[in-house]
Amino acid sequence: MTSAIQHLLIVPILLPLAAGAVLLFIDERGRGLKAAINVGSTVALVVVAFALLTLAGNRTGVYRLGGWPAPFGIVLVVDRLAAVMLVLTSLLALASVVFSLARWHRAGRHFHSMFLFLLMGLNGAFLTGDLFNLFVFFEVLLAASYGLALHGSGVTRVKAGLHYIAVNLAGSLLFLIGVSLIYGVTGTLNMADLATRIPQLSTDNRMLLETGTAILGIALLLKAGIWPLSFWLPTTYSAAASPVAALFSIMTKVGIYLVLRLWLLLFGAGSGASAHFGGNWLLLGGMATIAFGVIGVLSSRRLGWLAAYCVLVSTGTVLAAIAIGGIGVTGSALFYLVSSTLALGAFFMLIELVERGRTRQVDAIAVARETIDGAEEHDMSEPEEIGITIPATMAVLGMAFLGCALLLAGLPPLSGFIAKFSLLAALLDLGAPGGAGPVATSSWAFLALVIVSGLATLIAMTRAGIRVFWRSSGRVVPRVRVIEMAPVAALLCACVVLTIEAGPVMSYMRAASRSVYQPQNYVRSVLAAPAEHEPANGSGS
Amino acid sequence: MTNVLAGSLAIAQILLALAMTCAIYRMIRGPRAQDRVLGFDALYVDGMLLLLTIGIRTGSTLYFETALVIALLGFIGTVALAKFLMRGEVIE
Amino acid sequence: MNAAASLPPWLALLIAALVLLGAGLALTGALGLLRFKSFYERVHAPTLGATLGTGCILIASMIYFSVLGSRPVVHEILIAVFLTITTPATLMLLVRAALFRDRAERRVATAPDGEDK
Amino acid sequence: MRRWLPFPLLSVSLLAVWLLLNQSVAVGEVLLGCVLALAGPRLMLAPPEPAGRRRRLRRAAAAVRLFFAVLTDIIRSNGAVAAIILGLPHRRQTAGFLDIPLDLRHRYGLATLACIITSTPGTLWVAYDPVRGILTLHILDLVDEKAWIDTIKGRYERRLLEIFE
Amino acid sequence: MPHQIALIAIVALPFAGGCAAALFRSNGRNAEAWLGGAVAVAAFALTASCYPAVASGGAIRYELPWLPALGLNFVLRMDGFAWLFAMLITGIGGLVVLYARYYMSPSDPVPRFFAFLLAFMGAMLGLVLSGNLIQLVFFWELTSVFSFLLIGYWHQNAGAREGARMALTITVAGGLCLFAGILILGHIVGSYDLDIVLASGDSIRSSPLYLPTLILILLGALTKSAQFPFHFWLPNAMTAPTPVSAYLHSATLVKAGVFLLVRLWPVLGGTHYWLWLVGLPGLITFVLGAWFAIFQQDLKRLLAYSTITHLGLITLLIGLDAPLALVAAIFHIVNHATFKASLFMGTGIVEHESGTRDIRRLGGLWSMIPVSATLAMVAAAAMAGVPLLNGFLSKEMFFAETIEAHSGSFVDVALPYVATLASIFSVTYSVHYIRGTFFGRRTGDLPRIPHEPPRWMRFPVEFLVLVCLVVGIIPALTVGPFLNSAARAVLGAATPTYSLAVWHGLTQPLLMSAIALAGGALLYLGLRRYLSSGVEGAPLFRRIKGRRIFDSVMSTLSWRWARLLERLLGTRRLQPQLQLLLCVALIAAAWPLVSHGLQVGGVVSHPFDPAFALLWAVGITCAIGSAWLAKFHRLAALILAGGAGLITCITFVWLSAPDLGLTQLLVEAVTTVLLLLGLRWLPKRIEGADAGARKTTAARARRLRDFLIALVSGAGVSALAYAVMTRPAPESVSRFFVERAYTEGGGTNIVNVILVDFRGFDTLGEITVLGVVALTVFALLRRFRPAQESIGLPPQQRLQNAADDGNAAPQYLLVPAVIMQLLFPFIAIFGVFLFVRGHNLPGGGFAAGIAVAAGLILQYMAGGIREVEARWRIRPLRWIGTGLLLAVAAGMGSWVFSRPFLTSYFSHAELPFVGAVSLASAVVFDLGVFVLVVGATNLILIALAHQSIRVHRVPEQTPAPTADKEG
């Protein structure tokens, strides 16, 4: 634990915390300085996250806080999976913070601090190897998300925020019950230690452990947005300020990440009688979430709601894929997770730019006419057969919208297609590696749902896109600044990179998935005696 | 004699718990809001006494500060309630 | 309670008596809270527990721990002091508010003694 | 002196409280206690009241006398009120309000009086009119108004005036 | 290798050109055309240069790893068949670019047009050159996307928008089915590589998944090729600019479907499923399309239906599942591309010159634009299958194939007649097209007087018509070798012998052609009256409009039902959400219990204690009372909840947790003040005001349901707690803490050592939560807007202020304020006490911080906001920041010693006079906690309190009626 590089592991938590705290000393007039600090920190986070991504490719990094050995002290663990999540978070954060500089960070107090604290919570949740510490970081990220969800105030946000907070407070209580029950039965909070203790549990204790884990799971799935615990999500996300909503698109993934991690760690193949506990429910829930997300996507009148329901589709897809399991499917699910999160982030930001030029009433009426009364009537004889020059702003916005639509619907050429393909290919590959073999009925259902969700998303996105970009008579061209468009473009470019570099990325994801499926290495790394740590404390007098 | 002491402490705790029962009767029944606050205040004092008896019963001074907190700061809640009843507002 | 075995019997009896007296006073006060008919009377009742009741138990505690710890334990005084200082603040505001309302609603003239609704 | 010790009595009390809390008179505790005792008064919201005219010793003596008087009153009243509560069904309705004109104007004096009256079962501080100097009490056993006025003014107010003014 | 480079260039050039085209100025028609033309010509030349490598049945292959783990590589593969298609795409593409240069209006912003057109060309080339089936799907969907953008090019027209949307929806839906089908195909074969798949025909056909695979792939192909019943998108796509129609809807996009069918025929064909599933739709489309085409009055719609019927013909040929039929299909693909592209362009010229394409308004144009008219007539003749034109040849082959016996079913018998019938229709609509446009009388004036178009606008038509003629006359010398290499690429050794010649003697097919020509002419004569009546649509089918059906299905499925389901399956109300959450949690928690059964342990650590029982009787009463009174007696509920809190605190102490008792008590005090601060802004609630609502059955049912949920939740938590408490404790990690709290953590208060050392990181997070919440509260309250009725002074204050009439000093507060102010130093010293001893005895930074904060709040209550803030400058934000930074700095201190974050140091020192002093670095951390807690607590409460004075600045409202302040 001597080299400075070791401390890199905790930087994703400490840096935003310290930066957020420093910002409190700067008053609102120094907003430029605040913004600079925030952007600087976020850029640093991106760098650190990529560094950790590289490190984790070699070995699982463990950071023992306070120098205490593993099951007793809190440990931070970075393996490939965690590193991927860190990178995703930091990229999304960077895009979102740059976007916010155009106007949103002026909409209320302490935007930058709360933003950084949210990053701290997210990174902490991804890194920690301790259940209760996980609760704490969950609370940090939730607290910050409450603040950010309410950023800008206003009746819609406050109403949505009230629901969001109430539901999540109830969820946090469940979280506590679950974690403490697990502790009461096993006597430990360390995830790796827990994994070693579970196989040895007696039957009657196992029952309580499963109950505890089930309650904990519900708390996590609530945050992931599984149906029928997902109704808070569209309300909150659609009401949130757009850079906030963009960053929020990672938040459901925290729940998913933890479900994946804990499920395979605690109830993996080696966990004795509890192996794969709850898997069928997870699959059902995930598929129901996709279905509900699809319904929501189709029934959305406003783009914000559409995007929020796309979040549910994404969540459901990943959850169901995790439940189906297998290294290949999970690896693909991770790829899909990254791709869809980036796309959603871009889309949430884009929505604001797109909707800037229109008024609500006109919009609603247009939807009503177009979608309720069927197609518009048109007269073949008098079409205006000279194209309209599209202002550059609209052209760029339109291209970005198209990109988002393709990504979310899973159509080529962007990574959405690759993600869905890899997911489904891995799914079908599961039956028998390298050839024909039986594929479970549930897998067929999942395949069908994924395909249908893509089509439904496309239909809804086309409807919306046509409404916004093509039915544009009398529409004001929105004023869009470069720093607003650049983050959207950057996220979409990231998706292009994902498409082109699909091979290497996918092999990293598969390796991540493999290490999650074979947690022995994780457990060993965490529980290993610290290399040269003798109690540094108690140096005596 | 220690049995007498132990027994009397147990009885004292029962008496105090009964006192608390009376106090919550006022808290629930009222009839005035002030009655409820009064009951609440009495509940706190009785609770403090109960904490002291727990200390004696277990022979530990570690519970003393808890009782002290009630004596020193327990009234903040009741005074805020009282002021709320008085002025409709706690801080003006 | 193991340590209590080292107490002299008379001290044990004294402590027991003090504790019982204190708790009894507190209960009496609480009963008053139950039995008095008007609010203004009820306010008097808990004072029993808050003054002498507390005092008895505090003294019992002081004796007990002083004897056991074989050094004077007197920090219980603080409880008595703080309780004495803080109780009036609450009660005065409570009674004041009640009186004001009663006067406003003409339930009492200057010397109110009516029943609550 | 007044700059460093605007509330001398408060500082002494703070030191005493600190030592009582720590149950120790070790040098370290005393030193820290002194520091805290000097710092504590800075937390007073209101400026200090003018000091009393009488000599400290006399004031201290008066305080001790008052303390014991109050102590005996409290013990006596406890018994009386307990008797009233436990014998309630046979009790006559004697509770009532009582107005007493006060000479005491000092805020801390009034506060002390409030503590005394409230701590004594059977008497209750209801209101105080600072303009007219009228104190309204509620008394549980208001048989003899004169006796009560004598107690308040004679036993308590006189000594409080000695201490505070 | 050069061939591989050529392959990459063929696919990459159009995309690059598309990107470049997008950057041109909006009026750069010529530059765009030059660019597009150059790209098309280059790609054409490159393709042509590849011919030697594919002529003899070989294939060029270029492979680039893309996603090798999942069998997806970027594979370009050109064989004779792909080559033929690539030639069509690039060749006709070049002609269309040239044509579009003249067709598009000078004021049209063409960069977008050419960018999409070139990108489409690239996608199409990628499709036909794909050597990996997933990659094929990739480009397949891309063609759908670009066709959407091209059809919707004139998106200011509702028709263009609708047509584009319909085309996209249908083709993408089909594409997704194809995607699924290819995935399953890959699953069967174990690879997506075209070569491997093509070599696995037997295993595919014998797989149990064969039928679903076939259906899914056919759904993709038939939608793309506009086969019945998915044909209706094509006529509606005619709102696209005519160059787009000429390109997409004749030669390329719609041919993708039949391309795929031909491609996969070797592995999917050869079963009776294929015959039925491909042949039947083809047959129906062939007949119906031709029939519908007759009755179109819009030239382009007529051509669209004619495309549909020709695609039906091709599909039918493929469905016949015979090598010779396949050759005919390939041949007809090429022929149709040439004559249909020229017809579309010719139609474009007509429209461009006359301003309309409505047959009812057109007529007699032959006299005005004789050259163009002649060209159109030749192309139409090819379409009708007139001898000496290429259409005749492939139709002849088709007729020959219909006569052959196939499955021996009634189809065999009927097929020749049906084919002839459809051909009759073909002739009829061709005649209708020609006669309606170039001959006969016009009903009114044309929007414009037609002239011959510019030389180079007509050139593409001339060229294609020339191709029709040359191929029609000397097929073997022209298209022969190419057709052969294409057929060989698909059929391999099974390639049949066939002869390409105009004259095969007096054969049955020739007879059928003759009947078709004559019958068609007769039918046209018979229908003349009907056609000239101006009605659009076929007699029997006029009412059935694909578009209408599509629209209503779409709006029902994707809007009405979705809305309905969203309302049924979702909710936007809070209560159902919480109910669901609780129910799901209950089910999840109960599930293991149901499967294993709940077993209670046998350990009872302590005997029944009546005092504890009574205590909890009080606690339970408080809880239930609070629940009971919370609606109408808020204050009572608040007090009772406080009572429950007190019982909780006492229980903590009873159960050996003095730290918890202490902290919870402090928090109780502050929470009470907090909730009271909030209570001021809530609306008055008077019991009985909505008594009626509570009595309804629905309300009662709701309450019963909630009661049951509450009951089960409570019972469940109870049972779990009891089950755990009564079983022996597991070997816990706590042993470590107990054993090392002093020796390695330097404190005797194990809980505190855990909080600041063993698990200090939790505490760091926890204070962050507090800080963040304080910030949120602060930020939210800056925009606080109270409800109208809460704005004024509370009624008590109004009455009292009136009674006090001008008494400056608030006399009611005189003595209490003195007491409250006097207590502050004591509370502060108590806080210091708690802080200092925390490491060894109950206390700690958090408790100390709350205590001090509570003291400060007390000052606010005593003195009021203005007085307190005049006395002290309170900057809670700084406190929060300082606290966080202190905690972080304390943790980072250990970095200096190369230890992990939060590693603590302590030493017991013996100082002169002072005695033994323990110093732990954790104390600094705890100090951070203390500072933050003071700051955050104050920020929260004071920000809330400030609302009162902020709002009072608002002029007072009319006094509200005095209501009892009981809650």
Place this chain on the structure above:
Amino acid sequence: MELILSLGIGVLAGSGVWLLLRPRTFQVIIGLTLLSYAVNLFIVAMGRLRIGMPPILAASQAGDPAHYADPLPQALVLTAIVISFATTALFLVVLLASRGFTGTDHVDGKERER
């Protein structure tokens, strides 16, 4: 003792849940308060019941776990107390803001239509 405590926890939780499901924001916040009491007690219960054994080392040396209540759940509860205080404050302010904006104290920001 175990039975009494578990009953107490159950009633606190049940009352809390009942209030959580009520339509008025104030009911919900009181419900959350009661629930957090229940959960805190539950966590302490997970360390099993020990009376008169506070986890404060009697001597300045390594302790024997048999003589002390489990300190870990207590540490967890302390963290939970802080967090629940914070979130209660936040919920209160949000409900006030909602009340201010919508004029009602219904959790949905509008009265239930009948």
